[in-house]
Amino acid sequence: MQQFLKRKFIKSSLLLPFFMLGACKIGFNKITSTNFFSQNKMSNHYPFQLPQLPYAKNALAPYISENTINYHYGKHHQAYITNLNNLIANTELATKTLEEIIKISASDKTKTAIFNNAAQVWNHTFYWHSIMPNGGGKPSTDLLKKIELDFGSYENFIAEFKNAAATQFGSGWAWLVLEENKLKIIKTGNAETPLTTNAKPLLTIDVWEHAYYLDFQNARPNYIDTFLNHLINWNFAYQNFKN
């Protein structure tokens, strides 16, 4: 028995570096706005599955609580996945990627429910990567220079981003996008997404009440400040900017 356990321990020890190498490879993959499903080994065809969070559910606390993640990610994001799968099962859309489904359904009035759920799957996955534990602060030099060029100053960018996120009436999103080589801030209602436009999304904040109500109640401006000061993932925005 002792020999068996010894052999098992040696075998496990030999395999460990390969597991670690695999984990590192996944961790260091460049996840960008156009490829994060495939690069992060997420399923991008029917049946869609809830993509893994890029951090632990309690890792954003105290700014976003595990309770919020349990509802926002575990219930709301999951519901969009489940609804989408139910809506496209046994249809021609079942063979399409998520991005294809969004683009096809956006221009078809008979597919509004499919669009809403598909776009919300994409928007939420993008949002989880737009924030990170120990985020916040300023972006790296290249992106900071571009922000200063296109907005006049970093402070102007912050003011414009806060204003867009705070004034999106009802449910929706605020985005930093790149369009015709110029950085812009846009806001979209409900499930609307820049994916259906020529603008390339670099990062987003979810301003649906379900994103902040448990932690901030109705104080959306406090949630926006917290997002900018403690959560925003500039590395993700930079990767999208460079790609």
Ligand SMILES: [Fe+2]
């Ligand atoms: Fe949300």
